[in-house]
Amino acid sequence: MPVIVVSGTGTGIGKTVVTAAVAALAAAGGRSVAVLKPAQTGVAAGEPGDAAEAARLAGPVTTAELARFPEPLAPATAARRAGLPPVGPDRVAEAAGKLAAEHDLVLVEGAGGLLVRLDDTGGTLADAAALLGAPVLVVAAAGLGTLNATALTAEALRTRGLEQLGVVVGSWPDAPDLAARCNLADLPEAAGAPLLGAVPEGAGALAPAAFRRAAADWFAPALGGRWDASAFATAHRPPAAP
Template identity: 55%
Template sequence: MTGRIVVVTGTGTGVGKTIATAALTVRELGNGSVVVVKPVQTGMGPGWGETADVSVIHTLTGCDVLELTTLDDPLAPDTAARLRGVSIPPIAEYADRIRALAEGHDCVLVEGAGGLLVRLDTDGGTLLDLAADLAAEVVVVVSAGLGTLNHTELTVQALRGRGVEPAGLVVGSWPVEPGLAETCNLEDLPVVAGLPVIAVVPAGAGALDPATFRDRAPSWFSAPAPLG
Protein backbone atom coordinates (compact mmCIF):
# COMPACT_ATOMS: atom_id res chain seq x y z
CA MET A 1 0.00 0.00 0.00
CA THR A 2 1.22 3.45 -0.86
CA GLY A 3 -0.87 6.26 0.57
CA ARG A 4 -1.58 9.74 -0.68
CA ILE A 5 0.83 12.53 0.18
CA VAL A 6 -0.73 15.94 0.80
CA VAL A 7 1.49 18.99 1.30
CA VAL A 8 -0.07 21.89 3.20
CA THR A 9 1.51 25.25 2.46
CA GLY A 10 0.51 28.82 3.22
CA THR A 11 0.68 32.15 1.49
CA GLY A 12 2.85 33.30 4.40
CA THR A 13 3.40 33.01 8.13
CA GLY A 14 0.43 33.32 10.45
CA VAL A 15 -2.35 32.41 8.01
CA GLY A 16 -3.62 29.47 10.10
CA LYS A 17 -1.72 26.64 8.45
CA THR A 18 -1.35 24.45 11.56
CA ILE A 19 -5.03 24.56 12.49
CA ALA A 20 -5.99 24.04 8.86
CA THR A 21 -3.71 21.00 8.79
CA ALA A 22 -5.45 19.70 11.90
CA ALA A 23 -8.84 20.15 10.23
CA LEU A 24 -7.60 18.31 7.14
CA THR A 25 -6.32 15.57 9.43
CA VAL A 26 -9.74 15.08 10.98
CA ARG A 27 -11.25 14.75 7.52
CA GLU A 28 -8.62 12.26 6.37
CA LEU A 29 -8.94 10.16 9.53
CA GLY A 30 -12.40 9.26 8.32
CA ASN A 31 -10.80 7.55 5.32
CA GLY A 32 -8.02 5.53 6.94
CA SER A 33 -4.69 5.79 8.72
CA VAL A 34 -3.01 9.21 8.78
CA VAL A 35 0.32 10.61 9.93
CA VAL A 36 1.23 14.30 10.00
CA VAL A 37 4.84 15.25 9.27
CA LYS A 38 6.60 18.54 9.92
CA PRO A 39 9.89 18.46 7.98
CA VAL A 40 11.37 21.42 9.88
CA GLN A 41 10.20 23.10 13.08
CA THR A 42 11.94 26.28 14.22
CA GLY A 43 11.71 28.36 17.39
CA MET A 44 12.07 25.46 19.82
CA GLY A 45 15.12 26.71 21.74
CA PRO A 46 15.06 27.80 25.40
CA GLY A 47 13.35 31.11 26.02
CA TRP A 48 11.24 31.29 22.88
CA GLY A 49 8.14 29.72 24.40
CA GLU A 50 7.04 28.08 21.16
CA THR A 51 4.79 25.03 20.96
CA ALA A 52 5.63 22.57 18.20
CA ASP A 53 3.03 22.58 15.44
CA VAL A 54 2.81 18.80 15.46
CA SER A 55 2.03 18.88 19.19
CA VAL A 56 -0.90 21.20 18.52
CA ILE A 57 -2.14 18.89 15.77
CA HIS A 58 -1.77 15.79 17.93
CA THR A 59 -3.67 17.41 20.80
CA LEU A 60 -6.56 18.47 18.56
CA THR A 61 -6.81 15.29 16.48
CA GLY A 62 -5.12 12.43 18.34
CA CYS A 63 -3.31 11.62 15.08
CA ASP A 64 0.23 10.22 14.86
CA VAL A 65 2.72 13.02 14.22
CA LEU A 66 6.41 13.26 13.38
CA GLU A 67 8.87 16.14 13.43
CA LEU A 68 11.98 15.51 11.32
CA THR A 69 14.23 18.48 12.15
CA THR A 70 14.06 20.85 15.13
CA LEU A 71 15.89 24.18 15.28
CA ASP A 72 16.28 26.61 18.18
CA ASP A 73 15.50 30.01 16.73
CA PRO A 74 12.18 31.33 15.29
CA LEU A 75 13.65 32.03 11.86
CA ALA A 76 13.51 30.54 8.38
CA PRO A 77 15.03 27.04 8.63
CA ASP A 78 18.14 27.75 6.59
CA THR A 79 18.80 30.95 8.57
CA ALA A 80 18.23 29.20 11.90
CA ALA A 81 20.63 26.42 10.92
CA ARG A 82 23.37 28.79 9.72
CA LEU A 83 23.03 30.95 12.84
CA ARG A 84 23.84 27.95 15.06
CA GLY A 85 26.30 26.33 12.67
CA VAL A 86 24.29 23.11 12.48
CA SER A 87 23.69 20.80 9.54
CA ILE A 88 20.16 19.96 8.41
CA PRO A 89 19.01 17.39 5.86
CA PRO A 90 18.53 18.25 2.19
CA ILE A 91 15.12 18.15 0.55
CA ALA A 92 15.84 14.75 -1.03
CA GLU A 93 16.26 13.16 2.40
CA TYR A 94 12.95 14.57 3.61
CA ALA A 95 11.29 13.25 0.46
CA ASP A 96 12.68 9.75 1.04
CA ARG A 97 11.43 9.66 4.65
CA ILE A 98 7.98 10.88 3.64
CA ARG A 99 7.73 8.25 0.89
CA ALA A 100 8.62 5.58 3.44
CA LEU A 101 5.80 6.79 5.69
CA ALA A 102 3.36 6.69 2.77
CA GLU A 103 4.05 2.96 2.39
CA GLY A 104 2.42 2.34 5.76
CA HIS A 105 -0.38 4.93 5.86
CA ASP A 106 -3.40 5.83 3.78
CA CYS A 107 -2.44 9.51 3.91
CA VAL A 108 0.63 11.51 4.89
CA LEU A 109 -0.03 15.19 5.57
CA VAL A 110 3.08 17.36 5.32
CA GLU A 111 2.93 20.79 6.96
CA GLY A 112 5.39 23.32 5.60
CA ALA A 113 7.10 26.20 7.39
CA GLY A 114 5.94 29.68 6.47
CA GLY A 115 5.29 30.15 2.77
CA LEU A 116 5.95 28.00 -0.27
CA LEU A 117 9.42 29.38 -1.05
CA VAL A 118 10.86 29.43 2.47
CA ARG A 119 14.12 27.50 2.36
CA LEU A 120 13.95 24.25 4.30
CA ASP A 121 17.61 23.34 3.89
CA THR A 122 20.93 25.12 3.44
CA ASP A 123 21.14 24.14 -0.23
CA GLY A 124 18.25 26.42 -1.22
CA GLY A 125 15.62 23.67 -1.27
CA THR A 126 12.05 24.82 -0.61
CA LEU A 127 8.68 23.29 0.15
CA LEU A 128 7.92 23.74 -3.55
CA ASP A 129 10.91 21.52 -4.35
CA LEU A 130 9.69 18.95 -1.85
CA ALA A 131 6.13 18.94 -3.24
CA ALA A 132 7.43 18.56 -6.81
CA ASP A 133 9.82 15.75 -5.79
CA LEU A 134 6.98 13.88 -4.08
CA ALA A 135 4.42 14.58 -6.85
CA ALA A 136 2.18 15.45 -3.91
CA GLU A 137 -1.26 16.96 -3.73
CA VAL A 138 -0.96 20.53 -2.46
CA VAL A 139 -3.43 22.52 -0.38
CA VAL A 140 -2.82 26.26 -0.01
CA VAL A 141 -3.90 27.95 3.23
CA VAL A 142 -4.77 31.61 2.74
CA SER A 143 -5.78 34.56 4.89
CA ALA A 144 -9.20 36.18 4.66
CA GLY A 145 -8.29 39.87 4.69
CA LEU A 146 -6.73 42.49 2.46
CA GLY A 147 -3.74 41.32 0.44
CA THR A 148 -4.82 37.72 0.23
CA LEU A 149 -5.73 37.81 -3.46
CA ASN A 150 -2.23 38.88 -4.48
CA HIS A 151 -0.47 36.49 -2.11
CA THR A 152 -2.70 33.60 -3.17
CA GLU A 153 -2.25 34.17 -6.88
CA LEU A 154 1.54 34.45 -6.51
CA THR A 155 1.67 31.16 -4.58
CA VAL A 156 -0.55 29.35 -7.06
CA GLN A 157 1.45 30.66 -10.01
CA ALA A 158 4.68 29.42 -8.40
CA LEU A 159 3.17 25.94 -8.01
CA ARG A 160 1.88 25.83 -11.55
CA GLY A 161 5.24 27.05 -12.82
CA ARG A 162 6.68 23.78 -11.52
CA GLY A 163 3.88 21.69 -12.97
CA VAL A 164 2.10 21.27 -9.63
CA GLU A 165 -1.65 21.89 -9.80
CA PRO A 166 -2.99 22.69 -6.30
CA ALA A 167 -5.98 20.76 -5.03
CA GLY A 168 -7.65 23.80 -3.50
CA LEU A 169 -7.60 26.65 -1.01
CA VAL A 170 -8.38 26.74 2.70
CA VAL A 171 -9.18 30.02 4.45
CA GLY A 172 -7.21 29.56 7.65
CA SER A 173 -9.02 31.99 9.95
CA TRP A 174 -12.45 33.38 9.16
CA PRO A 175 -13.42 36.27 11.50
CA VAL A 176 -16.50 36.18 13.68
CA GLU A 177 -17.63 39.44 12.11
CA PRO A 178 -16.24 39.52 8.56
CA GLY A 179 -15.94 42.91 6.91
CA LEU A 180 -16.39 43.94 3.32
CA ALA A 181 -12.87 42.83 2.31
CA GLU A 182 -13.29 39.35 3.77
CA THR A 183 -16.71 38.85 2.23
CA CYS A 184 -15.54 39.94 -1.20
CA ASN A 185 -12.33 37.91 -0.95
CA LEU A 186 -14.27 34.73 -0.26
CA GLU A 187 -16.01 35.23 -3.61
CA ASP A 188 -12.90 36.41 -5.47
CA LEU A 189 -10.36 33.82 -4.29
CA PRO A 190 -11.67 31.04 -6.56
CA VAL A 191 -11.72 33.47 -9.48
CA VAL A 192 -8.15 34.76 -9.19
CA ALA A 193 -6.68 31.36 -8.28
CA GLY A 194 -8.79 29.18 -10.55
CA LEU A 195 -9.24 26.85 -7.59
CA PRO A 196 -12.06 25.97 -5.21
CA VAL A 197 -12.15 27.10 -1.61
CA ILE A 198 -12.46 23.67 -0.03
CA ALA A 199 -12.71 24.80 3.59
CA VAL A 200 -13.20 27.87 5.74
CA VAL A 201 -11.83 27.52 9.27
CA PRO A 202 -13.36 29.85 11.90
CA ALA A 203 -11.09 32.12 13.92
CA GLY A 204 -10.36 30.61 17.32
CA ALA A 205 -10.81 27.03 16.16
CA GLY A 206 -7.46 26.06 17.67
CA ALA A 207 -8.73 27.00 21.12
CA LEU A 208 -11.60 24.49 20.97
CA ASP A 209 -11.31 21.43 23.14
CA PRO A 210 -10.22 18.39 21.09
CA ALA A 211 -13.61 16.66 21.15
CA THR A 212 -15.38 19.79 19.92
CA PHE A 213 -12.71 20.41 17.28
CA ARG A 214 -13.08 16.89 15.91
CA ASP A 215 -16.86 17.18 15.91
CA ARG A 216 -16.96 20.55 14.12
CA ALA A 217 -14.06 20.27 11.68
CA PRO A 218 -15.97 18.28 9.00
CA SER A 219 -18.57 21.07 8.74
CA TRP A 220 -15.89 23.56 7.73
CA PHE A 221 -15.48 21.59 4.50
CA SER A 222 -19.15 21.23 3.69
CA ALA A 223 -20.36 24.85 3.73
CA PRO A 224 -19.20 28.05 2.04
CA ALA A 225 -18.80 29.71 5.43
CA PRO A 226 -18.10 28.18 8.86
CA LEU A 227 -21.00 27.05 10.98
CA GLY A 228 -19.14 27.88 14.21
Protein backbone atom coordinates (compact mmCIF):
# COMPACT_ATOMS: atom_id res chain seq x y z
CA MET A 1 0.00 0.00 0.00
CA PRO A 2 1.86 3.09 -1.15
CA VAL A 3 -0.72 5.45 0.41
CA ILE A 4 -2.75 5.10 3.61
CA VAL A 5 -5.26 7.74 4.63
CA VAL A 6 -5.46 8.20 8.40
CA SER A 7 -8.81 9.53 9.55
CA GLY A 8 -10.53 9.76 12.89
CA THR A 9 -14.03 9.36 14.23
CA GLY A 10 -13.59 12.89 15.59
CA THR A 11 -10.96 15.38 16.61
CA GLY A 12 -8.37 15.15 19.37
CA ILE A 13 -8.37 11.36 19.53
CA GLY A 14 -4.76 10.58 18.60
CA LYS A 15 -4.47 10.64 14.80
CA THR A 16 -1.08 12.36 14.83
CA VAL A 17 0.44 9.93 17.33
CA VAL A 18 -0.98 6.97 15.41
CA THR A 19 0.41 8.40 12.17
CA ALA A 20 3.80 8.86 13.81
CA ALA A 21 3.86 5.32 15.15
CA VAL A 22 2.90 3.76 11.80
CA ALA A 23 5.60 5.89 10.16
CA ALA A 24 8.15 4.82 12.78
CA LEU A 25 7.48 1.13 12.18
CA ALA A 26 7.68 1.50 8.41
CA ALA A 27 10.92 3.47 8.65
CA ALA A 28 12.38 0.90 11.04
CA GLY A 29 11.58 -1.74 8.44
CA GLY A 30 13.66 0.11 5.88
CA ARG A 31 10.84 1.81 3.99
CA SER A 32 10.99 5.44 2.94
CA VAL A 33 8.06 7.31 4.45
CA ALA A 34 6.29 10.63 3.86
CA VAL A 35 3.65 12.23 6.07
CA LEU A 36 1.23 14.59 4.33
CA LYS A 37 -1.01 16.98 6.27
CA PRO A 38 -3.32 18.56 3.69
CA ALA A 39 -4.73 21.30 5.91
CA GLN A 40 -3.27 22.29 9.26
CA THR A 41 -5.66 24.34 11.36
CA GLY A 42 -5.30 26.02 14.73
CA VAL A 43 -1.54 26.48 14.52
CA ALA A 44 0.18 29.82 14.01
CA ALA A 45 2.81 30.44 11.34
CA GLY A 46 6.20 29.23 12.46
CA GLU A 47 4.83 26.76 15.01
CA PRO A 48 5.27 23.01 14.45
CA GLY A 49 2.17 21.35 13.06
CA ASP A 50 0.98 17.75 13.07
CA ALA A 51 3.32 16.63 10.29
CA ALA A 52 6.32 18.05 12.14
CA GLU A 53 5.20 16.35 15.35
CA ALA A 54 4.85 13.03 13.54
CA ALA A 55 8.38 13.41 12.17
CA ARG A 56 9.76 14.35 15.60
CA LEU A 57 8.42 11.12 17.03
CA ALA A 58 8.94 8.83 14.03
CA GLY A 59 12.40 9.87 12.94
CA PRO A 60 13.70 10.58 9.44
CA VAL A 61 10.52 10.92 7.37
CA THR A 62 9.56 13.43 4.72
CA THR A 63 6.83 15.88 5.70
CA ALA A 64 4.51 18.04 3.64
CA GLU A 65 1.81 20.52 4.61
CA LEU A 66 -0.33 21.99 1.84
CA ALA A 67 -1.97 24.84 3.74
CA ARG A 68 -2.19 26.33 7.21
CA PHE A 69 -5.06 28.25 8.72
CA PRO A 70 -4.73 29.90 12.14
CA GLU A 71 -8.13 29.18 13.68
CA PRO A 72 -8.95 25.70 15.12
CA LEU A 73 -11.91 25.03 12.82
CA ALA A 74 -12.88 22.70 10.02
CA PRO A 75 -10.52 23.33 7.08
CA ALA A 76 -13.17 24.86 4.80
CA THR A 77 -14.38 27.19 7.54
CA ALA A 78 -10.85 28.11 8.64
CA ALA A 79 -9.80 28.87 5.06
CA ARG A 80 -12.86 31.03 4.42
CA ARG A 81 -12.39 33.02 7.62
CA ALA A 82 -8.69 33.51 6.88
CA GLY A 83 -9.42 34.69 3.34
CA LEU A 84 -7.20 31.97 1.95
CA PRO A 85 -7.80 29.36 -0.75
CA PRO A 86 -8.87 25.97 0.62
CA VAL A 87 -7.22 22.66 -0.16
CA GLY A 88 -9.61 20.48 -2.12
CA PRO A 89 -9.48 16.70 -2.63
CA ASP A 90 -7.88 17.02 -6.08
CA ARG A 91 -4.90 18.88 -4.64
CA VAL A 92 -4.56 16.38 -1.79
CA ALA A 93 -4.57 13.47 -4.23
CA GLU A 94 -2.07 15.18 -6.50
CA ALA A 95 0.34 15.89 -3.64
CA ALA A 96 0.03 12.36 -2.25
CA GLY A 97 0.60 10.88 -5.67
CA LYS A 98 3.79 12.86 -6.15
CA LEU A 99 5.07 11.75 -2.74
CA ALA A 100 4.14 8.14 -3.51
CA ALA A 101 6.30 8.25 -6.63
CA GLU A 102 9.33 8.90 -4.44
CA HIS A 103 8.49 7.01 -1.22
CA ASP A 104 7.51 3.49 -0.25
CA LEU A 105 4.71 4.72 2.01
CA VAL A 106 2.72 7.95 2.21
CA LEU A 107 0.51 8.63 5.24
CA VAL A 108 -2.16 11.27 4.66
CA GLU A 109 -3.41 12.58 8.01
CA GLY A 110 -6.81 14.21 7.86
CA ALA A 111 -8.30 16.93 10.05
CA GLY A 112 -11.01 15.71 12.40
CA GLY A 113 -13.34 13.11 10.91
CA LEU A 114 -13.75 11.58 7.49
CA LEU A 115 -16.45 13.94 6.22
CA VAL A 116 -15.15 17.24 7.58
CA ARG A 117 -15.27 19.70 4.69
CA LEU A 118 -12.00 20.63 3.04
CA ASP A 119 -13.52 23.26 0.76
CA ASP A 120 -16.77 25.07 0.09
CA THR A 121 -17.83 22.64 -2.64
CA GLY A 122 -18.20 19.88 -0.04
CA GLY A 123 -14.96 18.05 -0.79
CA THR A 124 -13.77 15.76 2.01
CA LEU A 125 -10.93 13.46 2.96
CA ALA A 126 -13.12 10.60 1.75
CA ASP A 127 -13.10 12.16 -1.71
CA ALA A 128 -9.31 12.38 -1.63
CA ALA A 129 -9.08 8.71 -0.60
CA ALA A 130 -11.36 7.78 -3.50
CA LEU A 131 -9.21 9.68 -5.98
CA LEU A 132 -6.13 7.92 -4.64
CA GLY A 133 -7.74 4.49 -4.39
CA ALA A 134 -6.21 4.37 -0.93
CA PRO A 135 -7.36 2.41 2.13
CA VAL A 136 -8.42 4.33 5.24
CA LEU A 137 -7.11 3.60 8.73
CA VAL A 138 -9.69 4.76 11.27
CA VAL A 139 -8.54 6.11 14.62
CA ALA A 140 -11.22 5.80 17.30
CA ALA A 141 -11.64 6.81 20.92
CA ALA A 142 -11.61 4.15 23.63
CA GLY A 143 -14.66 4.94 25.74
CA LEU A 144 -18.40 5.46 25.73
CA GLY A 145 -19.79 6.78 22.44
CA THR A 146 -17.06 5.39 20.23
CA LEU A 147 -19.15 2.54 18.83
CA ASN A 148 -21.67 4.90 17.23
CA ALA A 149 -18.98 7.20 15.83
CA THR A 150 -17.02 4.23 14.48
CA ALA A 151 -20.10 2.66 12.91
CA LEU A 152 -21.02 5.94 11.21
CA THR A 153 -17.50 6.30 9.82
CA ALA A 154 -17.55 2.71 8.57
CA GLU A 155 -20.92 3.24 6.92
CA ALA A 156 -19.62 6.35 5.16
CA LEU A 157 -16.64 4.38 3.87
CA ARG A 158 -18.81 1.52 2.61
CA THR A 159 -21.25 3.89 0.94
CA ARG A 160 -18.37 5.40 -1.02
CA GLY A 161 -16.82 2.05 -1.89
CA LEU A 162 -13.69 2.82 0.15
CA GLU A 163 -11.57 0.18 1.84
CA GLN A 164 -11.27 0.38 5.60
CA LEU A 165 -7.89 -0.99 6.60
CA GLY A 166 -8.93 -1.36 10.23
CA VAL A 167 -9.42 0.51 13.48
CA VAL A 168 -6.86 1.70 16.02
CA VAL A 169 -7.69 3.03 19.46
CA GLY A 170 -5.85 6.33 19.49
CA SER A 171 -5.45 6.71 23.26
CA TRP A 172 -5.90 3.67 25.47
CA PRO A 173 -6.28 4.84 29.09
CA ASP A 174 -4.04 3.73 31.92
CA ALA A 175 -7.15 2.77 33.89
CA PRO A 176 -9.77 1.71 31.33
CA ASP A 177 -13.37 1.87 32.49
CA LEU A 178 -16.07 -0.69 31.78
CA ALA A 179 -17.06 0.88 28.45
CA ALA A 180 -13.50 0.90 27.15
CA ARG A 181 -12.99 -2.74 28.14
CA CYS A 182 -16.23 -3.84 26.49
CA ASN A 183 -15.43 -1.81 23.38
CA LEU A 184 -12.42 -3.97 22.61
CA ALA A 185 -14.81 -6.76 21.65
CA ASP A 186 -17.45 -4.51 20.09
CA LEU A 187 -15.32 -2.14 17.98
CA PRO A 188 -14.50 -4.65 15.21
CA GLU A 189 -18.22 -5.43 14.82
CA ALA A 190 -19.15 -1.74 14.77
CA ALA A 191 -16.44 -1.03 12.21
CA GLY A 192 -16.83 -4.15 10.11
CA ALA A 193 -13.04 -4.23 10.16
CA PRO A 194 -10.32 -5.61 12.43
CA LEU A 195 -8.97 -3.88 15.51
CA LEU A 196 -5.34 -3.26 14.55
CA GLY A 197 -3.94 -1.61 17.65
CA ALA A 198 -4.25 0.47 20.78
CA VAL A 199 -1.81 3.31 21.49
CA PRO A 200 -1.28 4.00 25.20
CA GLU A 201 -2.51 7.28 26.60
CA GLY A 202 0.37 9.75 26.76
CA ALA A 203 2.49 7.93 24.15
CA GLY A 204 3.16 11.22 22.39
CA ALA A 205 4.97 12.49 25.48
CA LEU A 206 7.61 9.75 25.26
CA ALA A 207 11.10 10.64 24.14
CA PRO A 208 11.38 9.93 20.41
CA ALA A 209 13.78 7.00 20.85
CA ALA A 210 11.47 5.37 23.41
CA PHE A 211 8.46 6.02 21.20
CA ARG A 212 10.09 4.25 18.25
CA ARG A 213 11.13 1.27 20.38
CA ALA A 214 7.62 0.85 21.79
CA ALA A 215 5.62 1.35 18.59
CA ALA A 216 5.70 -2.32 17.60
CA ASP A 217 3.87 -3.18 20.83
CA TRP A 218 0.91 -1.00 19.84
CA PHE A 219 0.02 -2.36 16.39
CA ALA A 220 -0.90 -5.67 14.82
CA PRO A 221 1.34 -7.31 12.18
CA ALA A 222 -0.80 -5.74 9.42
CA LEU A 223 0.73 -2.41 10.45
CA GLY A 224 4.19 -3.81 11.09
CA GLY A 225 3.91 -4.51 14.81
CA ARG A 226 3.50 -7.48 17.13
CA TRP A 227 0.36 -6.45 19.05
CA ASP A 228 -2.23 -9.20 19.46
CA ALA A 229 -5.85 -8.05 19.60
CA SER A 230 -7.11 -11.23 21.24
CA ALA A 231 -4.44 -11.20 23.96
CA PHE A 232 -5.03 -7.49 24.60
CA ALA A 233 -8.79 -8.01 24.94
CA THR A 234 -8.22 -10.93 27.31
CA ALA A 235 -5.88 -8.87 29.46
CA HIS A 236 -8.53 -6.16 29.71
CA ARG A 237 -11.57 -8.39 29.93
CA PRO A 238 -14.48 -6.68 31.66
CA PRO A 239 -15.79 -8.15 34.92
CA ALA A 240 -18.77 -10.47 34.76
CA ALA A 241 -22.14 -8.75 34.78
CA PRO A 242 -23.89 -8.77 38.16
